[in-house]
Amino acid sequence: MQNREIASMLEEIGMMLSLDERPTARFEVRAYQKAALTVSTLQEPIEDIFNKGGNRALMELPGIGKGIAESISEYLKTGTMSKYENLKKKYPSKFMELSRIEGLGPKKIQALYSELGIKDIKGLAKAISKHEIAELPGFGEKSEEVIAKGLSMLEKSKGRILLGEALPLAESLASQLMKSGLIDKVIIAGSIRRMRETSGDIDLLALSDHGEEIMDRFVKLPEVEEVVVKGQTKTTVSLKAGVTCDLRVIPKSSFGAAVQYFTGSRDHNIQVRTIAIERGYKLNEYGLFGKNGKLIEAEDEKVIYSKLGMDWISPEMRESRGEVKLAQEHKLPELVKISDIKGDLHTHTKETDGADTIDDMAAAAISIGREYIATTNHTKSLFIAKGMNDRQFKEFFKTVDSLNERLDGSFTVLKGAEVDILKDGSLDLEKETLSSMDCVIASVHQNLKMDRESMTNRIVKAIDTGLVHILGHPTGRELLIRDPYLIDLESVFEAAERNLTALEINAQPSRLDLNDTNIASAAQYKIMFSIGTDAHRTTHLEFMRYGVGTARRGWLPKEQIINAMPLKALKRWLAK
DNA sequence: GCCGTTTTCGGCCCGACTGTTTTCAGTCG
Incomplete structure (x- = not known):
């Protein structure tokens, strides 16, 4: 099964392309990201698909066209992918490894390489110990600190925790926030709501008019190790458990859309958003907007699905595995409770x-x-x-x-x-x-x-x-x-x-x-x-x-x- | 580089937040 490997190469090509100056490059980045997602979520080995139907079968997959199909088949046949190898000559850093550190994206990774010759986590750790990062143009004391924290976080937890840990933790945070009396409602969204087996972060959505006060309380909760970002509508903290937690404060009128958006999955949302567009709506985390651009107020995400002609879909099903079509045909199965x-x-x-x-x-x-x-x-x-x-x-x-x-x-x-x-x-x-x-x-x-x-x-x-x-x-x-x-x-x-x-x-x-x-x-x-x-x-x-x-x-x-x-x-x- | 039940060309999501800027770039989701 080479899916994971190929997905990771496509993802990395995307990162390297984002360093490209050509104006169309950013769309190629998206294309590679999308293809990577497709490959990583395939249910069967990609080599089986290729062996059965060749390039043509690969191109049936969403987000994979002629170019990427050729790259994949080249890799399956020869063990190398020339597109990847060529970019690697230009950008030798281990992007996949380094980008797992909070605060490091393609641009900064490349800057670390061109200025300091840092290619991997090992080199990065060394540079941090010598305080070389803060001196770089575009970096500073603060960014060195953030990267150092991200590094230790990664080493500690590998960034994911089990559902059996994440859900109770999220529930504890949510109930403490509720006790503040400043919140009407708090929802645990994201992969936890979908009951994914592991979670990389915790997403909390609060319905409230007291953004600032809530954030103040949130960052002081005992589970919090450190504040990463703090604003009035969005705050990110890292938790002692080894994952980050985002809290968003959202007004009533767009709460339903936010719950829908932040529950994901990304693929599911893309499908739902496409349906919205087809029907003349626009859907994003701030709401569902009608043809006139006017917000259709919804506190409950059920309204959103219903406006789009779909039955409400259980979060556990939102993985883009055919559930959207069933919801449109009103044929969703009744799941065990x-x-x-x-x-x-x-x-x-x-x-x-x-x-x-x-x-x-x-x-x-x-x-x-x-x-x-x-x-x-x-x-x-x-x-x-x-x-x-x-x-x-x-x-x-x-x-x-x-x-x-x-x-x-x-x-x-x-x-x-x-x-x-x-x-x-x-x-x-x-x-x-x-x-x-x-x-x-x-x-x-x-x-x-x-x-x-x-x-x-x-x-x-x-x-x-x-x-x-x-x-x-x-x-x-x-x-x-x-x-x-x-x-x-x-x-x-x-x-x-x-x-x-x-x-x-x-x-x-x-x-x-x-x-x-x-x-x-x-x-x-x-x-x-x-x-x-x-x-x-x-x-x-x-x-x-x-x-x-x-x-x-x-x-x-x-x-x-x-x-x-x-x-x-x-x-x-x-x-x- | 991908995609198309108005299209085989011309689109492709974008806003919040931070740090290092002196008006913005990079990252994240």
């Missing part, structure tokens, strides 16, 4: 690597409105997690039985395991033990570095035992830490379909596995899904919302989710 969730089929207890007892887990689940959970401890091969053997499961299930008796049907604990899929594809417990359980999750935890074919065979073999109700975290990735293991998901989906095995959407913030696009691919098959928190303590049961968000990003309705079923129906399904 957190309130549809009846139970949690992936939980652990202190018998293995969990922190709490089954009684505590059940009580916690009851308190957040669940009707059932499955207790699914690890199995013996997972030594580090104190995995249990067949006998230990039998013992433990006696405890579960007595708990269920006490609960007397008001709540049910299903008996299960998260059984390890061993290296050869066999399962880590006896067949009799497994078939006696209500709910068996099978997962890969060890020997992750297999080649694609072996890993695929291993997992397919496990599913084909017919003993597996749910395939746990099917790709094994750990966000920001570890890539998925090599696996042919299509074969796994086929196996899941023929064995009536559900695929898990693991709701742990560091997993979210399957991810949104995998879910969308899997949903093409007759497959059910289970959103499980993988809770290792009572508080983890709250992770469900991240799993639901991910399911929504994969466009799933509640009918495809087994833990949205009432207990009776679920038991029937599991028995099959």
